[in-house]
Amino acid sequence: MTTVFWFTRDLRLNDNPALNRAVLDSHVAGGNSVVGLYVVDQQAYQALSGIRQHSLTESLKSLNTSMDGGLLVTNADSASELPRAMGEVVRAAQADRVIATRGFDPETVELQNKVGHYLASIGVKLFLEDSIYAVAPGTVRKPDGTPYKVYTPFYKGWMATGWQKPTPFAGLDDSGKTVITWHKPTADQGAPKPTKDSPIVVKAGEDFALRTWERFKKRALAGYAEDRNRADLSGTSHLSHALAHGEIHPRTLLAELGDLPGHEVFRKEIAWREFYGDVLWHHPYSATDYLEPRFKEMRYDEGALAEERLAAWKAGKTGYPMVDAGMRQLATTGWMHNRVRMIVASFLVKDLHLEWQLGADWFEQCLTDFDPASNSHGWQWTAGCGTDASPYYRVFNPVLQGLKFDPRGEYVRKYVPELAHIWGAQVHEPWDIIGGYAHGYPAPIVDHAAERDESLKRLEEIKLAKPAFAGK
Ligand SMILES: Cc1cc2nc3c(=O)[nH]c(=O)nc-3n(C[C@H](O)[C@H](O)[C@H](O)COP(=O)(O)OP(=O)(O)OC[C@H]3O[C@@H](n4cnc5c(N)ncnc54)[C@H](O)[C@@H]3O)c2cc1C
Numbered sequence: 001m002t003t004v005f006w007f008t009r010d011l012r013l014n015d016n017p018a019l020n021r022a023v024l025d026s027h028v029a030g031g032n033s034v035v036g037l038y039v040v041d042q043q044a045y046q047a048l049s050g051i052r053q054h055s056l057t058e059s060l061k062s063l064n065t066s067m068d069g070g071l072l073v074t075n076a077d078s079a080s081e082l083p084r085a086m087g088e089v090v091r092a093a094q095a096d097r098v099i100a101t102r103g104f105d106p107e108t109v110e111l112q113n114k115v116g117h118y119l120a121s122i123g124v125k126l127f128l129e130d131s132i133y134a135v136a137p138g139t140v141r142k143p144d145g146t147p148y149k150v151y152t153p154f155y156k157g158w159m160a161t162g163w164q165k166p167t168p169f170a171g172l173d174d175s176g177k178t179v180i181t182w183h184k185p186t187a188d189q190g191a192p193k194p195t196k197d198s199p200i201v202v203k204a205g206e207d208f209a210l211r212t213w214e215r216f217k218k219r220a221l222a223g224y225a226e227d228r229n230r231a232d233l234s235g236t237s238h239l240s241h242a243l244a245h246g247e248i249h250p251r252t253l254l255a256e257l258g259d260l261p262g263h264e265v266f267r268k269e270i271a272w273r274e275f276y277g278d279v280l281w282h283h284p285y286s287a288t289d290y291l292e293p294r295f296k297e298m299r300y301d302e303g304a305l306a307e308e309r310l311a312a313w314k315a316g317k318t319g320y321p322m323v324d325a326g327m328r329q330l331a332t333t334g335w336m337h338n339r340v341r342m343i344v345a346s347f348l349v350k351d352l353h354l355e356w357q358l359g360a361d362w363f364e365q366c367l368t369d370f371d372p373a374s375n376s377h378g379w380q381w382t383a384g385c386g387t388d389a390s391p392y393y394r395v396f397n398p399v400l401q402g403l404k405f406d407p408r409g410e411y412v413r414k415y416v417p418e419l420a421h422i423w424g425a426q427v428h429e430p431w432d433i434i435g436g437y438a439h440g441y442p443a444p445i446v447d448h449a450a451e452r453d454e455s456l457k458r459l460e461e462i463k464l465a466k467p468a469f470a471g472k
Contacts, residue, residue, distance in 0.1 A: 001029040002093045002183055006086065006100040006115075007038045007071075008108070009132050010246035011063045012206040015166035018129035022099040023170040023180055033183045034171075035093050036071050038063075039085055040192050043078040048365070050196035051334035055204055055368040059245045060191035062205025070182025073189045079111055083118035090124050092185035101246070102128035104137040104277055105372040106284040132243075133274050134163035134250045137281030147282040151388050154275045155268065166252045199332050202368065209242035213253065224262035228269075231325075231337045232411040237266070238335070240369030243273070250274070276377040279387055286386075287376050288357060295385035295392075297465060299458050301353040309352045312445050313344070314362055316416070319444035321428050322402035323347045325415040332415070334368035339405050345382040346396035350455040351446050356383040392459050395452045402428035416441065 005022035013019065019036075026034050038060060045053060064071035076085035090098060098119055103112055116126040131137070140157040141147060148154035171180040216237040220227065227235025242248045250270050257263040283291060290296045301309075312318050316327035326340035336344070341363075348359040356379040363379070364370050380386025384394070406412055409427035413420045418441035419427050430436030437443070 002026065002031055002033045002035055002095045002185070003029070004035040004037055004086075004090055004093055004095045004098040006098050007036060007063070008100055008103060008246075009244070010101040010130075010249075011038075011059045012209075012247050012249070013063075013066055013169040013171070014206065015249045015252050016101070016130075016169070016246075017164075017167060018099055018101040020167060020170040021127070021129055025097065025099070026180065032179060033181045035089065035095065035183050035185060036067055037086070037089055038071060038073050039082050040073060040075050040189070041079050041082055042075050042192070045192050046195060048196075049334070050194060050198040051200065051202065051366065051368055052370070053192070053194035053196055054198040054202040055241060055334065056245070057191045057194055058202050058204035059247060062207065062247075064191065066206060067182055068178065070184070071188075072182075072184045072186070073191055074186065075189050075192075080114075082111065083115045086115060087118055087122055087124075089186050090119065091122065093183060094185075095124065097125045097127060099127045099129060101130050101132065102136070104131055104133075104281045106280070106287050107372065109284075131277075132246055132249070133277050134158075134254055134270070135161050135274060137274075137278040140278060147278065148275075149279065149387050151272065151275050154278065155271045158271055158274055163251055163254060166249065166255050198334075200334070202334070204241065204245065204247065206242075206247045209239065209248040210252075212237065212239055212242065213248060217256070221266060222260065222262045225265040228265065229339045229405055231322075231340050232406045232408060236338065240335070240371075244369045244371045273371070273374055275387070276373040279377055280373040286380065287372050291377075291380050291386045294462050294465075295383070298462050299353070300355045306352070306354060309445055310348075310354055310358055312442075313348055313352060313354075313359075317442050318347065318446075319442045320347065320398040320448070321412040321416060321419055321430065321441075322398045322406065325406075325412040328415040330363070330366050334366060336367070337411075339401070340411075341378060342382050343396050343398055343401045345379055347398055349383040350395045351398075351448055351451040353451070353455065353458070356380060356385065393456055395455060397448060397452075399428050399448070 003022045003026040005019050010016055010018065022034050026032055060073060074085055074089055076082040103109055112128060119126050135158055140154055140161050171178055173179050220235050224235060227233050239248060243250065253270060254267060257267050280286060313327060316324040318324055323344050326336050326344045330336045345359055348354050349356050360375055360379045363375055377386050381388060384392030402412065403425055407425055409425050412427045418439040419430060421439060422430060422433055422436060426433055430441055
């Protein structure tokens, strides 16, 4: 009997307990034959930005290489067609079971439910194992059994819960030889071909992720606690794409961390990802809606001027160098430094008075590390309507943030060529320089000080009208 393994956000062979179960089940059934299946939702794929299309395609190509060409890719026109497309493969394989990694975000939960029902209707069972987290969402709870809404106590509970050690791929024998046959019962469509251009050559895959992790450990982990906030340094791991696609599992990273300050802080950042996964699992509406509902009632800007400002923000033409550098880094690389994500998010919500979902949607289109939980809750944390005691009245000043986290101005000069002629930190304040606008850089579209006051005024309005959020 053949087992079908359905790859989703776990595009790797190592430390993949669900895949290992498929291998072991097929071994027990006597066939040692596994269908390693990826189903492309063509509608979703076509909607991705060029960089995101290229990045998914590269991840699948790399997985196929590590499977010696054994990955079976099949197409579905849309998410609603996906169960039927899977059913065809399962029938052709005469499989009695499909195994996959359990998803916890609302979209994946819904899809896996639909697939499970469809497969049941044709007499096939769907088994869901493991998760994309070290500790599955829903596991860490307060002593009274309710979920955490504040990061620090969650972190303590998460540490106390602990996680498994990474497990090697079960499809290899002791000498590293493959002991299973990847079976292809239907025609392989191959990794999807991008229909849009990418401004960069995207590198992806499990091997690349492991090499990135090795490089980071050697060069930057020790200094991570000090350097991770500096936009001008390469002080972070750049593993978010690999984690989002499951090319590496957080267990693999956590297993190698010790007690040094850089290690501690890195573990805490991994825990933010776990925390947001947990919060989204308990509050699925918060993928697209306000975690703290009273913020829905706030006055936000709409209409032609609001749209014009949104377009300027997306294009990196707000006239605030740090904001514009971040938005252009996103457009040209598919990634943005965490500190700068906070700066541009604060600017959209508190300087432009636009709803956080508009920014989150743009990030979803552009980020190769897009993750529903980290994105929605990264936005809501910054906007002040999400988890934790991040007060709404903390408004990032884009100039001061630039001076602090890009002190020599190198980050801005790299991404904003119209400002490349300005030396040093002065690049953050082109309005103070003779010739600062000589190369066509735009003037600020809003006055930060005035918009900060306006933002706080709008907060006062809802504070009077609605009861406060009961955190913790
Ligand atoms: C508005 C906003 C939107 C965001 N959207 C996403 C997203 O869609 N996908 C995503 O993976 N991250 C998102 N983040 C979190 C963070 O910016 C990225 O994870 C980080 O910049 C990735 O770079 P890195 O891999 O070099 O991180 P490192 O600093 O090396 O951290 C290691 C890993 O820890 C996790 N991590 C680090 N910081 C955070 C954080 N603040 N929240 C959650 N996880 C974290 C990531 O998985 C990251 O890869 C968002 C943050 C904000 C403020």
